[in-house]
Each structure stands twice: as structure tokens, then as C-alpha cells.
Amino acid sequence: MGTTSVPRWDEERRIAGEGRYVTVLSFGDAALDQARSLVSSFEGRRVDWIRLPEEWGDTAAQILERQASVARVGWRLVLVGPEAAVLAGRSAAVAAGLLDDEILPLPVESATRTVYCAHCHSTHLAAVAIGQGTTCPACASELVVYHHVSRLHAAYLGFAVDAEERR
Ligand SMILES: [Zn+2]
Numbered sequence: 001m002g003t004t005s006v007p008r009w010d011e012e013r014r015i016a017g018e019g020r021y022v023t024v025l026s027f028g029d030a031a032l033d034q035a036r037s038l039v040s041s042f043e044g045r046r047v048d049w050i051r052l053p054e055e056w057g058d059t060a061a062q063i064l065e066r067q068a069s070v071a072r073v074g075w076r077l078v079l080v081g082p083e084a085a086v087l088a089g090r091s092a093a094v095a096a097g098l099l100d101d102e103i104l105p106l107p108v109e110s111a112t113r114t115v116y117c118a119h120c121h122s123t124h125l126a127a128v129a130i131g132q133g134t135t136c137p138a139c140a141s142e143l144v145v146y147h148h149v150s151r152l153h154a155a156y157l158g159f160a161v162d163a164e165e166r167r
Contacts, residue, residue, distance in 0.1 A: 019045065019074055019075060019076030019102070020045055020046070020074035020075075021045065021046045021047075021072065021074055021075045021076070022042050022045055022046070022047045022048070022075075022076045022077075022078060023047075023048045023049075023050065023067050023075070023076070023077050023078065024038055024039055024042075024047060024048065024049045024050070024078040024080060025050050025052055025060065025063070025064065025077070025078070025079050025080070025081075025089060026049065026050070026051050026052065026080045026081055027052050027053065027054050027055070027056070027060070027079075027080065027081025027082060027085040027086070027089075028052075028053065028054025028055075028081055028082060028085070029054070030054070030081070030082070030108055031080045031081040031082075031108050032051070034080050034106065034108055035049060035051075035080045038078060038080065038106070048067075050063055052081075052085075054081065054082060054085065055082075055084070055085060056084065056085040056088035056089060056092075060085070060088075060089065060092075061092055064077075064089060064092050064093060064096065065092075065096055068093065068096035068097060068098060069096075071098070071102075075102060076102055076103070076104060077089075077093055077098060077102060077103050077104065078103075078104045078106065079093075079103065079104070079105045079106065080106045080108065081107070081108060082107065082108065082112070083107035083108075083112075083113055084112055084113060084114045084125060084154075086105045086106065086107045087105070087107075087114065087149065087154040087155070088114075088154045089105070090103050090105045090151070090154065091151060091152070091153075091154035094151060112125050112126065112127050112128075113125070113126060113128060113145065113155075113156050114153075114154060114155035114156065115128065115134055115136075115143060115145055115155055115156050115157075115158040116150050116153045116155035116156065116157055116158060117136040117138060117139060117141060117143060117158050118143075118157060118158060118159050118160075119136065119139055119141045119159075119160055120136060120138045120139035120141070122136065122137075122138040122139070123153055123155045124136065124137050124138070126145075128145050129145070130145055130146070130147055130156070131144065131145065131146075131147075132144070132145060133145070133161065134158065136158065141158075141160040142160060142161045142162075143158030143159060143160060143161070144158065144159055144160075144161055145157075145158050146158065146159060
């Protein structure tokens with residue numbers, strides 16, 4: 001498996017390793033194996049594992065909100081699944097008051113990412129790698145996807161190709 005090191009997941013993994021209570025949210029079938037081995041690696045701590053659909057949605061948002069509302073010190077949230085769902089989950093968790101250190105995002109291989117258009121401020125899903133191009137469906141800008149994740153929008157930042165060249 002090639003490493004797409006956006007953000008620095010390894011570092012986040014280390015930071016999140018100190019929790020005493022862990023909730024694992026897994027998104028879709030593709031995440032089950034990794035979630036299962038994670039759950040067993042948390043032996044000795046209290047672990048809840050909640051399986052969710054592959055795509056982030058209202059159910060996931062409600063579950064996360066409920067979990068966050070009963071959270072206590074030492075709680076860690078682990079998000080396993082397609083990158084789009086994991087980033088949406090992290091964004092929601094931060095909005096619910098969790099600290100970055102308390103969230104462990106673990107994206108599994110995924111062909112699609114959420115791209116935030118820097119020009120018209122819309123987001124769209126695209127099967128695109130970092131550094132490659134995608135066309136914004138809202139404003140038709142030809143975007144290059146950058147190694148930068150907007151926490152607010154839970155999306156990769158996309159800049160127009162010619163805007164970059166003019167710099
Ligand atoms: Zn756009």
C-alpha cells in the first residue's frame with residue numbers, strides 16, 4: 001500500500017495512542033478488517049465499535065454527537081473508512097468540541113476525495129490523486145488538488161491551474 005501522507009496520519013496515530021476509552025467508528029465494509037484489528041490492538045481499554053455506512057451522513061453525525069456529549073477525559077475517537085467519510089467525521093468531531101489529539105483518523109484506500117474549490121467555495125467528490133487535476137462542477141475551474149486539507153470543509157484544497165502558473 002502506497003502512503004498518501006496527508007495529513008501526517010502516523011503522527012496522529014501516536015498522539016491518539018494514549019486514550020483510556022476508545023470509540024471506533026468504521027465506515028463501510030472496506031473498513032471492517034482494519035477496524036477489527038484496531039479494536040483488538042486496544043486491548044485493556046474500554047472500546048466501543050460502531051459500524052456505519054460507507055458515506056458520511058445524518059446517522060453518523062447523530063452517533064458522533066451523542067458519543068461526544070458523554071465523552072470524558074481520556075476518550076479517543078477513531079475514524080476508519082474512506083477518506084471522505086473520515087475527514088467529514090473529523091470535521092464534525094472538532095465542531096463537537098473534541099481536540100485534534102483526541103481524534104485518530106485512519107483513512108483506508110479510497111479512490112475519491114472531497115475537493116474544495118478555492119474560487120467558488122463549493123466542494124465536490126472526485127476520483128483524483130494529490131497533484132492531479134479535476135474540474136469544478138460549479139464554476140468549471142480546472143483545479144489542481146493540493147496537499148492541504150481544509151479542516152473546516154473536510155476537503156482537499158483545489159486551486160485553478162492557471163492561477164498557479166501566474167504566481
Ligand atoms: Zn469552483
